[in-house]
Amino acid sequence: MSSESKSMDQITALCKRRGFVFQSSQIYGGINGFWDYGPLGTELKRNLKELWWNDMVHRSLAGPADRDVEMVGLDSTIIMNPSVWVASGHVGGFNDPMIDCRESKNRYRADHLGFLGLKGDTTGQIFAYIDGDDDSLAQARKKLSKYVKRELDDDEIDTATIADISTEELGITVGPHAKQAGSLTEPRQFNLMFETFVGAVRDEDARAYLRPETAQGIFANFHNVLDSSRVRVPFGIAQIGKAFRNEVTPRNFTFRSREFEQMEIEFFIHPDEAEQWYAYWRDTRFEWWKSIGLEGDNLQLREHDTSELAHYAKEGAGVCDIEYRFPFTDPGFGELEGVAHRSNYDLKAHADHCGKGEKMRYFDQERNEHYFPHVIEPSAGADRGTLAVLCEAYTPDDSRASKVYMKFDPRLAPIKAAVFPLVAKDGMPEVAEKLYRQLRRHHVCQFDHKQSIGKRYARMDEAGTPYCFTVDGESLSDHCVTVRERDTQAQQRMAIDQVPSFLAEKMGSEP
RNA sequence: GCGGGUGUAGCUCAGUGGUAGAGCGUCACGUUGCCAACGUGAAUGUCGGGCGUUCGAAUCGCCUCACCCGCUCCA
Numbered sequence A: 001m002s003s004e005s006k007s008m009d010q011i012t013a014l015c016k017r018r019g020f021v022f023q024s025s026q027i028y029g030g031i032n033g034f035w036d037y038g039p040l041g042t043e044l045k046r047n048l049k050e051l052w053w054n055d056m057v058h059r060s061l062a063g064p065a066d067r068d069v070e071m072v073g074l075d076s077t078i079i080m081n082p083s084v085w086v087a088s089g090h091v092g093g094f095n096d097p098m099i100d101c102r103e104s105k106n107r108y109r110a111d112h113l114g115f116l117g118l119k120g121d122t123t124g125q126i127f128a129y130i131d132g133d134d135d136s137l138a139q140a141r142k143k144l145s146k147y148v149k150r151e152l153d154d155d156e157i158d159t160a161t162i163a164d165i166s167t168e169e170l171g172i173t174v175g176p177h178a179k180q181a182g183s184l185t186e187p188r189q190f191n192l193m194f195e196t197f198v199g200a201v202r203d204e205d206a207r208a209y210l211r212p213e214t215a216q217g218i219f220a221n222f223h224n225v226l227d228s229s230r231v232r233v234p235f236g237i238a239q240i241g242k243a244f245r246n247e248v249t250p251r252n253f254t255f256r257s258r259e260f261e262q263m264e265i266e267f268f269i270h271p272d273e274a275e276q277w278y279a280y281w282r283d284t285r286f287e288w289w290k291s292i293g294l295e296g297d298n299l300q301l302r303e304h305d306t307s308e309l310a311h312y313a314k315e316g317a318g319v320c321d322i323e324y325r326f327p328f329t330d331p332g333f334g335e336l337e338g339v340a341h342r343s344n345y346d347l348k349a350h351a352d353h354c355g356k357g358e359k360m361r362y363f364d365q366e367r368n369e370h371y372f373p374h375v376i377e378p379s380a381g382a383d384r385g386t387l388a389v390l391c392e393a394y395t396p397d398d399s400r401a402s403k404v405y406m407k408f409d410p411r412l413a414p415i416k417a418a419v420f421p422l423v424a425k426d427g428m429p430e431v432a433e434k435l436y437r438q439l440r441r442h443h444v445c446q447f448d449h450k451q452s453i454g455k456r457y458a459r460m461d462e463a464g465t466p467y468c469f470t471v472d473g474e475s476l477s478d479h480c481v482t483v484r485e486r487d488t489q490a491q492q493r494m495a496i497d498q499v500p501s502f503l504a505e506k507m508g509s510e511p
Numbered sequence B: 001g002c003g004g005g006u007g008u009a010g011c012u013c014a015g016u017g018g019u020a021g022a023g024c025g026u027c028a029c030g031u032u033g034c035c036a037a038c039g040u041g042a043a044u045g046u047c048g049g050g051c052g053u054u055c056g057a058a059u060c061g062c063c064u065c066a067c068c069c070g071c072u073c074c075a
Helices: A008-018 A039-058 A083-088 A134-148 A167-171 A215-220 A222-229 A271-291 A345-353 A382-393 A428-440 A453-463 A496-506
Strands: A021-023 A035-037 A071-073 A097-100 A107-109 A113-118 A126-130 A157-161 A194-197 A207-210 A235-244 A259-269 A299-303 A319-324 A334-343 A362-364 A369-371 A374-381 A394-396 A404-406 A417-421 A445-447 A467-471 A480-485 A491-495
Touching (some): A008 A382, A008 A453, A035 A039, A039 A071, A039 A235, A039 A259, A039 A271, A039 A382, A083 A215, A113 A134, A215 A235, A215 A259, A215 A345, A259 A382, A271 A334, A271 A374, A319 A382, A334 A345, A374 A382, A404 A453, A428 A445, A428 A467, A428 A496, A480 A496, A491 A496
Antiparallel strands (some): A021 A035, A097 A107, A113 A157, A235 A259, A259 A374, A319 A334, A362 A369, A394 A404
């Protein structure tokens, strides 16, 4: 089904009603950019992350040239030595306060603005100009002269920088491209990193950051892993963990959240093999998303143009996004995962900043060569993946009681099976509960004997439970139950003792 | 950040200055023999929040928060 016929409002409502996703701190009015997972959503997201971990780290992946892909895991901290973020380029380059002009819609770096005013006058207008731009300065002087209605000598004019300008003064300031006073906003920090302070004393030395990506924890631990795990290039380090970005505009449900979870791999390679491994990971990751049920037109692979490449990937083998057509992006797409050749930018940056330099190079025994390995980075969003799965699974169906069902891949389904007595009497509950207890040892299951059978099926449809087993009056004598399949609503009778192996097979696991 | 819209029960919504409502869902009991059946009953509200106007505010004003849409932004 195309996403046009699915409404995000309806999906959001179901997420709340059935306990997939709640707004964070909802009883206090919520908080912009933060979302919680309820009981079903938690299971769903865990299943997604576990599939990723199993498929990428635990199970053997056949790499290029029929070599098994070597992969190990890592769990690094959210708060790291702030130097990490200096080295990575996250501090510094993106830390400049910006001022917007509401009138002219221009945006200025605050430290690039100069301010002119009549000496001694604290109530008149102030005129801003762009520092170093003579035209802009001349214009500001002209505007000031016009305002005081006479020509001014240099020593009658006060000049100031943003540091000297108070909020009140900004309120009477005319922007460089504006006519009216008061159109400039307060200087705003555009650094997307969350800050915190480590230790009880809140001084500048204690400043630290919540990581904006899990990747740097991997780079910072590259040598630890190398020295402790007998891995050799090419190999990968995988990590799942929270990351934090102070997004300017959180939007679209959980899609752009300020706190989110990443599933990242940094795959370390010799530079000569970059193209081969880039292509490998691009295709492997694309196929993985397909394998969990995002097949069809709603999933696409998009190679980036060179113009949109990040600073660390300008001259690499390539960057691509794996994108999903969400109802709120339709007909466009939203990014689920980026696969990037990050060159050796990060390893080199950390080697430089920690002071060890060339000594941090990797020694390749086979090639008898010292070098900084390049990386291919498949970086996926766990929350975005979960959201895509929710959107894809959402299937309106007027013919059934619930009017909608969640068509999850059985491996992702929060509840794998439900067991019902057809009627809560005549020994049926006892038989059903016994089966339930047996299935529960290996699968997340539910037992429900309340209300009508139709209502119970309907509830399981909305939870996306793929199979329901119903014990009826005959079950006591023929030792069979009816299995009801979520997607087709088809029913089939089978022996009770066949149920565990049936379910195990459907879940793709050993019984 | 800018502009527009919305906010009342778990969900969908009615309620334009005078007692806080409906449908669905939830729960209990009875009934029920395969798809939200039926009957009876029950619980559930900071009317997003604060301040104000008023004898009286879900309703009017101001501020604020959240969500949605369009711009902007997204290393």
